[in-house]
Amino acid sequence: MIHRNRMYLVLPVLLLSACGTTVTTSQPTVPPQIADPTPTFFATSLPEPTLPPCQQPEFPTATIRPTKQPEPQTKVEAWPASSPEEQGMDPSRLAGLLEAIQSGDRNIHGVLVARHGTLVLEAYFPPFDRETPHNMYSCTKSVTSAAIGLCMRDELIDSLNIPVYTYFPDVQLDNESRKAITIYHLLTMSSGLEWSEPLRSGLNDNWYIFDSDNPAEYFLSRPTVTVPGRLFNYNTGGSHLLSMIVQEEAGEPAADLVEREIFTPLGISRYEWIEDTSGHTMGGTGLALTPA
Template sequence: MPNIRSAVSGSALGMLALAALICGPAAFAQAEAEGVWPTRQWQTSTPEEQGMDSMALANLLDFGKTRSLDSLLLVRHGRIVLDAYYAPYTSDIPHRINSSTKAVVGTLAAIAHKDGLLDSFDHPVLDFFGDRSVADADDRKKAITVQHLLDMTSGIDWKEPLDGRPESVIEMSRQRDWIKFILDRPMSSAPGEAFNYNSGGTHLLSGIITKLTGMSAADYAKAKLFGPLGITVSNWWRDPQGNSTGGYGLALLPRDMAKIGYLYLRNGQWEDKSLLPPGWIDKVSHATVNMNMPRAPDLRYSNLFWALPDKHVYMANGYHCQLIMVLPRLDIVAVTTARDFCPLGRLADLISGAVKSETALPPDTTASNRLADKIREISTEKATETGETPGTAAAVSGRSYKFSANALNVKSISLILTHPSPHYDLELYASDPSQPSRRFIGPIGLDGLYRKADSIVGGVFATKGKWLNGSTFEIERQAVGMDELQKWTLSFDGDRLHLRGRDRAGREVSADGEAGG
C-alpha cells in the first residue's frame, strides 16, 4: 500500500483502516483517493505505487505513436501515474477537445439544475426561446426536451454522421444566427425515437445556459465548474451572436481535462461540495441510448457521454481522439489528445491491462527506467530527412504568390528561404466570405525540425519544409494543440506556383497562383 499523504488526519486514517477491514483493499484505495483533490495541483506517483505496471504503460506509449497522440495522461487513486507529451506538443499548450466540449456543456446543464436554475431536464426546449419565431413548430418540435438534447434524440433533421461529412455543421457555420438555423430545422422523427449525432442540439444547450444564467457557457463554466476545480487556462470559440459554441471549440490543458474526469470519478463531489445533481453520473455510467454504429455495436450514449457498458467505461469523446475516459471500477481517469482516430475499446483494454493490483506493487527498476526512457523519447522531436537546397530557393525567396478562391483557402503565400531565420507569410481566405482574410507569419525549420510561431487565438503553429527536387518544396504546418496538419507541395514554374494538399475532409485538392507585381 502506498504511503498515506501527511494531509490525511488521524481520524481519517482510522476511517481508511476501517474501510480496508470491512471492504478490502479496493475500498481502501478509493477511500484514500477521496482525500486527494487536485484543485491546486495534482499529486504524482509511480505506477507501481498505484498497482500499475510501468512496462505496460511504456508499451501503451508506443501504441499512442501509431495513433498520432499528442498526449497521454493517467490518474489512478487520485494521483498522476503517467503524464506524457508527444513532440512537438508540450504540456503548457491548451488543446482543442473538439466534441468533448459537448460533455462540458452537459455538465454545465447539470450544475444549472443542481443550483435550481433549470427546473427539470424534461423542460420543453422551445420554452427557452419564446422570444423567437420558430419555423415549422409542430407538436413534435414542441415536445423536444432538454433531456432529448442531452441524449441526441431530439428528432431534429441533422446530417452529421460520425463516419462522414458534417453537412449540417458546415451549413450552420455559414449562418449569422446559429440558434435560429437550428431551431428552424424540420423534424425527421419524433423526439426520443432515435439517436442522431447533432452538434446543433448542444449549441441550443449553450444558448439555454445563457438564458438561465445571464452569462455565456464559457463564463458560467469559469464561475461554477472551472473555478471550483482550479482550472485557470481555457479558451472557447463563440458563434457570431457571442454564444459559446456548444458542440466543439473548447481548449484545455490535459491536466485540466483530467480534473473533469476526476469530478465524475468522484461522483460529482469536489472537496467538500457536491457539484452535480443526484443520479446524473449514474445515468452516464449506465447509458442506454443505442448509437446504432454497426462497427461498434456496444457503444451507448447518455448526457453527452459515450459509454462501453460491457467494459464499465464511459467517456467524453472528441473528434480525433480527444478523450476524457473514466474507468470507475479501476479508479482511473485517462486523458488523450491526438490528431487521428483511436479504437476506444482497444484503448480501454490497454489501460485496464496495465492494472495489476489494487494495492502497491514492488518497485520495478527495469520497467520504471523503460517508461522514463520512452517518455523522453516521445517528447524529443526527431529530425526528418531534408533534401539539398536548389538554386530555385534563392529565385523564389521573398516572392508573393496570389491565388483566387480555392479549396485550400490560400489567398497568398510568400516563403523567405534565404534569410538567416527562414519564415513564411501566409494569407488565408475566411470560411465566411463576408469576413476579412487571416494572415499568419511564422518561422520554417529547414533542418527537419519544426519551428513554433508565437501563440495566437487559433493555437501554436509549428512549421518545417524541405525540397523534394529542384522545383518542388514541401511544407508541413501543424496547429499544435489542435488536430490539424497541413501538408502542401509547392511546385514552382517561373511566375507560377502550383499548390497541392488536402482539405479538411481529407480530399486531395490543388490551386494555381501567380507571383505579384
C-alpha cells in the same frame, strides 16, 4: 483535467472527434527506460506550435474565447507524483507503452498514468507539451450538459420538459412536433429533426448553424423526421442550443458559468472556448483544455 482512480489509470491525450450514427429504440522525445527513482516525468522542451490545434480555423467566422482569469481563485493541491515502483508498477511495462505509441501512427499527443491517486508517468509527443491546449471536440457536449445541471441546481431551470421553442420566441414554428421538442430531447439527441454532420463535408449541418446569425432558427427549421423522443440521431446543433438556453437563464455565457462553478474549483486555470458569430459559447464543440 486529471481524474483520480484507485485502479490503473491511463489518460492518452487524443485529438478527439466524435462522429455519430442514427440508431433506433510523430516520435516522442523520451528515454527508453524508466529507471529514475524520483517522480518520473517525460516532457518535451520544444517550443509551442505556432498555431495550436484548438485554433485551427474549423469555423472561420467563430472567435476564440480565452480564459478570463490567469490563475484559479481557489488553491488546488498539486497531484502527488512518485516512481512507478513505489506504486507497485513495472516500469518496463510503461516503457513498452511509450515504445508502442511511437512505433505507429496513433495520433496520440500525450499520456498520463496514475495509480493509487499518484501520477507515475507524464509523457508528451512533439510538438505537443503540457501547456498546449487540446481541442476536446465533442467532449464539449458533456461540459455543456453540466452547465444545464448547474442551472437546475440554482433553480434557473425547473424542468427538463420545458419546450425549447419558448426560449426563442422570434422563431416561427409551423408544426406541433417542433413545439414538442424539450430540453430533455436536446440532452438525449432525440429531437426528431433531420440532422447530418459527416466529417469534412460541406453537407455538415454544423457549418451552417455555427455560421448562422440565428442558430435556433436554423436548428428548429430542419425537416421533421419523427416525433421527439423516438429516435436517437447524433446532433451537435442541439447541444449548441443548450448553451444558448444556459445563457438565457443564467444571464451570462455558458463559458463564464462553467469557469466559475466548475473550472476554478477544479484548479483549471487555462482554457479556450470558441464562440459563435452571435457571441454564444459553442455548446457542442470548441472547448480546449490543457492535459494537466
